[in-house]
Amino acid sequence: MSSSLAHITDLLRQFRDEREWAQFHNPKDLALALSIEAAELNEQFLWKAAEAADPAKVREELADVLLYALQLADQYGWDIEQLMLEKIARNAEKYPVHKAKGTATKYDEL
Amino acid sequence: MSSSLAHITDLLRQFRDEREWAQFHNPKDLALALSIEAAELNEQFLWKAAEAADPAKVREELADVLLYALQLADQYGWDIEQLMLEKIARNAEKYPVHKAKGTATKYDEL
C-alpha cells in the first residue's frame, strides 16, 4: 500500500478507537454504511443533468463512500490498490476490446 | 496523489478509451454505477451474519465500488487521498469524541 493510504487507514482506526466504534464496525454494517453514502452521492444528481450537480457536495459524499470502503478493506486486511489492480485485470478478460468497443452492454450479454 | 493511485487512474482511462466508453461516463451514471456495485457488495451479506460472507466475493465487489469511485474522482480532477483527508478532518468536527464516544447516533442528533 502507498504510504499515504496507509496513513489514512491509520487515521481512520484512530478515529474509530477514540470513539469506541469498533463494536459497530462489522463488515455487514460497514458495507451497508457504504451503500447509504452511495445513495447520498446519487442524491446530488437526482432530478437533474450530471453537470447541474454541485461539485462540492459530490466531493463530500464521494469521500464518505471512500472512507467506508477503506475501513471495510481494513477489516479484511486488504490493500485497496492491490485489489483494484486485480479487478482491472479481471475486467479486461470480461470485456475484451473487440467485443466491448463502443457498447455499454454487460459482459454476460456481450 | 500517490504514484500507485495515479497509475491505477491511468489504467482506468486507458481501459475506458480502448473501449470508447467515455461517451457513457458522465458523473451521474458513474455515481449510479457505483451504487449498483455497492448493492452487489451488500448482497454478499444478505440473509446472513457478517462472518458468513465469502471474502473472495466481498473483495471483488468492493474493488468494483473503488474503481468507479476513482473514475468519478478523475472526472472532476480530484485526488482521492486529498478528499479523504479533508473529510476525516470535517468528521472530527461533526463527531467530537466527548459526544460520540460509544454511541452510533448520527451527528445531527448528538
Added chain:
Amino acid sequence: MSSSLAHITDLLRQFRDEREWAQFHNPKDLALALSIEAAELNEQFLWKAAEAADPAKVREELADVLLYALQLADQYGWDIEQLMLEKIARNAEKYPVHKAKGTATKYDEL
C-alpha cells in the same frame, strides 16, 4: 387493506413458509433485500436515457422491490395503503404548492 393486497400478502406468507424462509426474514435483511432490488431496477437505466430501458425488465425489478416492501410491511403488521395515504398528507405539509412549484429543491432547502 384492499382484498387484492391482502391476497398478495397471503401468497407471500405461503411462499415464505413453504420454503422455511421465515428464519431469514427479519426487517433489517428485508430492507437490505429491497435496496438490492432497487439497485437492479436502477441498473436497467444505467449508461442510457430513460426511454432506452427495456420495460419488461424494469417491470420485473420493480415487482421485486414491491414484493419486499409488502413483506416488510407485513412483518410490522402495516397496511401499505394506509401508510402511503399518511405519507402523502405529510408530504403536502413539507412541500407546500406555493414553495415547491416548478422546483426540485428538497424540502429542507425550500
Added chain:
Amino acid sequence: MSSSLAHITDLLRQFRDEREWAQFHNPKDLALALSIEAAELNEQFLWKAAEAADPAKVREELADVLLYALQLADQYGWDIEQLMLEKIARNAEKYPVHKAKGTATKYDEL
C-alpha cells in the same frame, strides 16, 4: 387495480401536477429516487439489530419507497397488483420448494 390503489395513484398525480413536477419525473430519475429512499430505509437499521430500529421511522421511509414505486408504475401504465402476482408466479418457478427449502441460496446457484 383495487379502487384504493387507483385513488392513491390519483392523489400522487394531483400532487405532482399542482407542483409542476412532471418535468422531473422520468423513469430513470424516479427509479433513482426510489433507491435513495431505500437507502434511507436501510439507514434505520444501520449499526443495530433489526429490532432496535424505530418503527415510526421505518414506516415513513417504507412509505417513501412505495410512493415512488407507484409513480414509476404509473409512468408505464402498470397495475402494481398485476405485476406482483406475475412475479410471485415466476419466483415459484425460480425457487421450487424442494430445492429452496430452508436455504437462502440464490436461484442461479440452487
